Amino acid sequence: MKLLSIVILVLINFTNFIQGGTVLQSKVHYLEQNEIYKYTPGPYNQRELHIFCYQGRPKYIIHIWQSVILKIIHPTDDYTQFDGLTPEDVQKEYNDNSYSWSAVGLFATKSKNLKLNPFNTSCIGIASRDKYSIHLQVISIDLWKILNLVIGLLLFLSAKTLSHNTLFHYLCGISFGICASFLILIYFVSKIFPRKTLMYGVIGAGWTIVIYFLQMLWDNMKLIMSTYQAYVIWYIVATGTISFILCYRWGPVENPRTINLIKWALQLMGLISVFFSSHFQEAAMGQIILLLLITFLPRRWITAPQRYWKKRFPPKLKPLSNDEYYQQGVRETTKALEELRQFCSSPKCNQWNTALKLKDVKRFASFIEGNSHLSDDEILEYETSLVRDNLIDDSSDEEASRISISEDESS
Incomplete structure (x- = not known):
């Protein structure tokens, strides 16, 4: 059988x-x-x-x-x-x-x-x-693809800010140190093998075995994290601490060309993330081209259609009423005074030279501390002038009404 x-x-x-x-x-x-x-x-x-x-x-x-x-x-x-x-x-x-x-x-x-x-x-x-x-x-x-797209857009648009951010430099340095610690392990392992041409050939020919073990490590990463959780945590803490010390010793990147390289690398990573966020490659490339046009085209080219539309069809101007005019005046005056107060308090303003040009230095110091820029006498004089102007306007209106009535009677 x-x-x-x-x-x-x-x-x-x-x-x-x-x-x-x-x-x-x-x-x-x-x-x-x-x-x-x-x-x-x-x-x-x-x-x-x-x-x-x-x-x-x-x-x-x-x-x-x-x-x-x-x-x-x-x-x-x-x-x-x-x-x-x-x-x-x-x-x-x-x-x-x-x-x-x-x-x-x-x-x-x-x-x-x-x-x-x-x-x-x-x-x-x-x-x-x-x-x-x-x-x-x-x-x-697929929500993961949408998340991949959002991450790519954020990474591309914020590349300039991140390349100048000190915290980002430290985080990248620590992450790179944790990952690069495997290279140190490989370096010490390479010391065991004799330095002969034949051994280099054996090591070079065994790349398939290395890839196989790396694939096994990646596939069993979840099992390793759950089984040897304490060892993994201590390894990350130790290598992360050493990486932080080295980053703190050398400080963040200050060379403008190195910062530009970091920015371009982040933008490239963002574009790659956008491209692989969809299997529809034509649509992904369209998103990338649109993103590049919006980012690198001159601003006047982008706003040209809007300016042409306003020139061809200008918006109708609506006159302000008395109340709107008064409110706008109060709002803009308050804003301008606050900006002036901040400028006088900043290091850009030389307070001593400014004080030498003023008659009342005490009033200038009171204004910087947040008090009103007008004195009580000036406020009283302003209110009195308003009342006087109102009385004159009322008398002028009464005189004009009497004249119109007399003309009507004579006619």
């Missing part, structure tokens, strides 16, 4: 080898939105390849923040994953990996949450002996 099973498996593999890049349509599944596909292995528990594809949809501006996530629900990690744009590409990759020696199977990365391009055809091949499920989830508005 075992011999019969072995013969059947050999025949199946030989048939697949003869087929080459041919794709069996029965093993290709085109998933729709929120569809769940459940796979059950056959009676011989053979590792079969099944291809799952998403056909995508047309590009419309309303789908600018759309995301498509393919979730692989597998009880273990005992499966092989193949990616491609079409089923033929997936089948070719599977055949190349099956019938030729390749390190791809050893160092291949697997993810159970795959983000697909919503506008292109994407295919995923799964080869497994166990039961598993495939769930296709379509998110119309």
